[in-house]
Amino acid sequence: MDAKQGKKLDFSPILVPLLSILVALAFGGILIFIQGINPLSAYRVLFTTAFGSFDGVAITLAKATPLILSGLAVAICLRAGLFNIGAQGQLISGALASAWAGYTFVGLPALVHIPLALIFGAFFGALVALVAAVLKAYRGVHEVITTIMLNSIVIALSDYLTSNPFKEPDQPLTRTPKIQESARMPDLLGLPLGFFLAIGLSITLWWIMRNTTTGFSIETIGRNKNAGWYAGISVKKTIMLSMLIGGAVAGVAGAVETLSIIGRFEPAFNAGLGFDGITVALLGRANPLGVIPAAILIGGMRASGSTMQFEVGVAPELVDLLLALILFFVTAPLLAKFFKNRKENVAMTSGWSN
Amino acid sequence: MKTLLEIEGVSKSFGSVIANEDISLTVREGEILALLGENGAGKSTLVKAVFGLVKPDTGTIKINGTVMESGDTAAAIASGVGMVHQHFQLVPVMSVTENMILGDEPKKFGVVNIKQAKKEALALSEKYGLEVDPDAIIEDLPVGMAQRVEILKALRRDVKLLILDEPTAVLTPQETDELLEVLRNLAKRGVGILFITHKLREVMAVADRIAVLRGGKLMGTTTPKESSESKLAQMMVGREVVLRVEKSVAKPKEVLLSIKNLRVNDDRKLESVRDLSLEVHAGEILGIAGVEGNGQRELVEAICSMRSRLSGEVVVKGKAIPNLNPRAAHLAGVSHIPEDREKHGLVTSYSIADNLVLNRFDQAPFANGWIRNLEEVASNGEALVEKFDIRAPNASLSAGSLSGGNKQKVVVARELSQQLDVVVAAQPTRGVDVGSIEFIHNQLIAARDAGAAVLLVSAELDEILSLADRIAVISNGKIVAIFSSKEADRNTIGRLMAGLAS
Numbered sequence: 001m002d003a004k005q006g007k008k009l010d011f012s013p014i015l016v017p018l019l020s021i022l023v024a025l026a027f028g029g030i031l032i033f034i035q036g037i038n039p040l041s042a043y044r045v046l047f048t049t050a051f052g053s054f055d056g057v058a059i060t061l062a063k064a065t066p067l068i069l070s071g072l073a074v075a076i077c078l079r080a081g082l083f084n085i086g087a088q089g090q091l092i093s094g095a096l097a098s099a100w101a102g103y104t105f106v107g108l109p110a111l112v113h114i115p116l117a118l119i120f121g122a123f124f125g126a127l128v129a130l131v132a133a134v135l136k137a138y139r140g141v142h143e144v145i146t147t148i149m150l151n152s153i154v155i156a157l158s159d160y161l162t163s164n165p166f167k168e169p170d171q172p173l174t175r176t177p178k179i180q181e182s183a184r185m186p187d188l189l190g191l192p193l194g195f196f197l198a199i200g201l202s203i204t205l206w207w208i209m210r211n212t213t214t215g216f217s218i219e220t221i222g223r224n225k226n227a228g229w230y231a232g233i234s235v236k237k238t239i240m241l242s243m244l245i246g247g248a249v250a251g252v253a254g255a256v257e258t259l260s261i262i263g264r265f266e267p268a269f270n271a272g273l274g275f276d277g278i279t280v281a282l283l284g285r286a287n288p289l290g291v292i293p294a295a296i297l298i299g300g301m302r303a304s305g306s307t308m309q310f311e312v313g314v315a316p317e318l319v320d321l322l323l324a325l326i327l328f329f330v331t332a333p334l335l336a337k338f339f340k341n342r343k344e345n346v347a348m349t350s351g352w353s354n
Numbered sequence: 355m356k357t358l359l360e361i362e363g364v365s366k367s368f369g370s371v372i373a374n375e376d377i378s379l380t381v382r383e384g385e386i387l388a389l390l391g392e393n394g395a396g397k398s399t400l401v402k403a404v405f406g407l408v409k410p411d412t413g414t415i416k417i418n419g420t421v422m423e424s425g426d427t428a429a430a431i432a433s434g435v436g437m438v439h440q441h442f443q444l445v446p447v448m449s450v451t452e453n454m455i456l457g458d459e460p461k462k463f464g465v466v467n468i469k470q471a472k473k474e475a476l477a478l479s480e481k482y483g484l485e486v487d488p489d490a491i492i493e494d495l496p497v498g499m500a501q502r503v504e505i506l507k508a509l510r511r512d513v514k515l516l517i518l519d520e521p522t523a524v525l526t527p528q529e530t531d532e533l534l535e536v537l538r539n540l541a542k543r544g545v546g547i548l549f550i551t552h553k554l555r556e557v558m559a560v561a562d563r564i565a566v567l568r569g570g571k572l573m574g575t576t577t578p579k580e581s582s583e584s585k586l587a588q589m590m591v592g593r594e595v596v597l598r599v600e601k602s603v604a605k606p607k608e609v610l611l612s613i614k615n616l617r618v619n620d621d622r623k624l625e626s627v628r629d630l631s632l633e634v635h636a637g638e639i640l641g642i643a644g645v646e647g648n649g650q651r652e653l654v655e656a657i658c659s660m661r662s663r664l665s666g667e668v669v670v671k672g673k674a675i676p677n678l679n680p681r682a683a684h685l686a687g688v689s690h691i692p693e694d695r696e697k698h699g700l701v702t703s704y705s706i707a708d709n710l711v712l713n714r715f716d717q718a719p720f721a722n723g724w725i726r727n728l729e730e731v732a733s734n735g736e737a738l739v740e741k742f743d744i745r746a747p748n749a750s751l752s753a754g755s756l757s758g759g760n761k762q763k764v765v766v767a768r769e770l771s772q773q774l775d776v777v778v779a780a781q782p783t784r785g786v787d788v789g790s791i792e793f794i795h796n797q798l799i800a801a802r803d804a805g806a807a808v809l810l811v812s813a814e815l816d817e818i819l820s821l822a823d824r825i826a827v828i829s830n831g832k833i834v835a836i837f838s839s840k841e842a843d844r845n846t847i848g849r850l851m852a853g854l855a856s
Contacts (some may be wrong), residue, residue: 213716232681
């Protein structure tokens with residue numbers, strides 16, 4: 001399945017993301033400099049806060065955990081040739097579902113309650129993705145359009161649910177009740193348990209893509225749908241499967257965030273995790289293992305943004321800016337390739353509905 | 355006669371691959387120069403250099419005596435070079451007129467003057483005798499017509515040197531003959547023509563001079579009078595090539611593939627296979643001769659269950675094949691060499707080894723249940739690369755890095771290395787060099803001799819005549835006649851193909 005098994009080593013999967021990061025940092029540096037601050041000291045603070053101490057690393061990895069998962073959700077779909085912009089909606093759906101399972105079921109042991117809540121998250125994440133998957137596989141509606149729209153639908157729906165049926169009683173805030181203690185995900189070796197779950201899922205999906213017939217089917221459909229059909233692979237089934245895996249993984253991302261960090265569902269708290277997943281997936285070259293370092297980098301930047309403001313006076317929005325720049329530089333070559341691969345098999349005019 | 359194009363000592367290499375080595379050529383006014391060579395001989399690189407798309411490492415290119423700055427396509431166009439690419443550069447949803455004026459529109463008060471444009475289009479097609487409906491939409495036109503539009507588009511810009519990159523690769527025999535006639539007329543009017551091809555018959559028919567490239571080097575220039583098809587073939591590949599296929603008499607046995615009252619729609623939802631019935635026996639090659647677009651593609655795809663059958667049956671070894679299930683067709687014993695190897699036959703970014711198991715990746719020994727056996731895939735790859743003479747250092751290389759002929763050999767190797775019951779070969783040698791054609795033909799005959807029922811669909815009547823044991827002529831979605839290879843007569847078949855009663 002790996003086209004790059006040849007004798008010559010191809011460094012571009014590492015080189016392009018690395019260069020994008022460096023160029024983004026350079027641009028960011030210029031902007032910091034314009035503010036009258038030494039960019040080097042700003043970056044030093046950013047780096048040492050995120051990676052300079054055990055506590056710092058623990059916070060960084062906690063921040064990275066949902067990003068690994070949402071990055072994975074986007075990456076798996078990219079492998080199948082699908083651009084899942086809907087990780088955000090799938091993640092929110094999973095976060096809310098796991099919160100509901102977390103506070104509703106009482107008297108379960110943690111060993112049952114935590115997996116149950118995670119499964120709720122995965123199921124409801126996949127449920128959101130299912131809508132886009134069915135529309136794509138059976139009606140040919142482009143997944144970018146449907147997943148973007150589903151994001152809005154899920155956000156509105158979750159707002160309604162948390163301010164009405166699932167609302168914490170006798171509280172003015174729009175949020176669900178706190179989850180039971182038995183649903184709380186503990187730390188392991190000072191690191192959140194979810195981090196190990198995320199790493200485990202990454203390795204599992206990497207292995208599946210590399211070594212199984214399912215992985216080969218997904219990869220084939222992603223690279224050349226027509227050849228996949230010719231070879232007897234069901235295009236519809238493969239689209240459904242990869243979207244459902246993506247949705248479930250995004251749902252788990254939301255569940256982990258609920259069960260280990262927030263402890264309930266509050267609409268404002270998950271903002272942007274799913275969208276950062278797109279950056280992570282592209283920076284990780286849509287490789288299930290590549291998303292790990294990408295997520296840790298972005299998690300670290302997210303974790304230390306406020307310290308950078310506190311210590312050297314750089315606005316924390318700089319982190320958003322840096323992420324946007326990284327995304328910009330890393331997508332240019334990658335997207336060009338992605339769409340070129342597709343275009344080989346599609347007439348110029350079929351565009352959005354093929 | 356004035357010299358239009360002078361190529362002097364042009365060399366170009368890509369990394370360690372030498373595409374062109376010290377090539378010098380001229381094209382004069384009103385002359386047709388055929389550039390002949392196998393796939394990968396450096397023909398395309400050379401004409402791209404002329405058109406300014408590729409920058410030569412050394413050497414100069416002069417057009418009308420002016421040295422061209424390399425990498426400047428605009429200057430090449432301005433000095434009268436026009437190029438008709440192998441893949442048409444047309445907008446499928448626009449009309450013929452709109453396509454012809456694209457990029458250089460006649461304007462009236464800043465608005466495109468479509469009336470004026472239509473007049474120009476008509477005048478141009480009359481002047482050169484290239485009939486085409488200016489209001490037709492490109493995607494509705496047959497390939498030959500679309501190509502005319504490409505040529506007219508170039509002529510509209512007052513072309514002095516017309517470059518055609520493998521123009522006949524997509525054409526039917528009739529369309530090819532028409533194109534050759536068009537080229538002769540253009541030459542009479544003083545246009546210099548540089549014509550790239552690897553089809554010997556066309557070269558002999560139309561060229562004034564022939565330049566042969568092999569491995570990036572100019573092997574020499576000659577004329578049709580001084581040369582012959584077999585001499586040219588030898589110059590191209592550097593050895594004797596058997597142009598007539600040598601085969602024993604077929605020993606047909608039981609019916610393996612039977613098609614009963616098949617009806618199939620094409621992409622535009624028009625019925626293109628109409629109540630067609632056909633039987634192919636074990637140990638014979640049945641050739642389907644016909645002008646392209648008469649239902650051949652739909653027939654092949656329906657047999658392989660890739661396209662929905664409106665009614666009728668496809669029966670392999672007595673078992674009906676379910677509709678729209680390529681996998682079931684394959685498991686029932688149908689091998690399929692698809693018409694479009696880049697679209698259906700290969701995943702070009704995959705390794706050769708993965709492509710060689712593309713439709714068997716989930717079966718033993720290439721997978722144990724859910725887990726792929728990558729070692730088995732790799733060793734199968736190496737073995738087939740060796741056995742089918744695929745020119746690649748190893749099977750882990752990406753299939754996209756191979757030349758057209760070797761890509762096709764990968765497809766042929768995959769399809770003919772499995773258990774052989776029914777082989778459906780659609781245009782198996784299209785865009786393939788002479789050496790590979792010979793190899794693929796021999797493989798198809800070997801499959802027949804091993805007891806397979808081979809259905810051969812080809813737009814090249816020569817290929818059908820030399821390979822098939824029986825020949826069925828398809829016209830308008832129906833089989834209009836079946837001949838044994840002994841009774842087959844070029845003229846009769848040609849008339850039937852054209853839809854005329856014999």
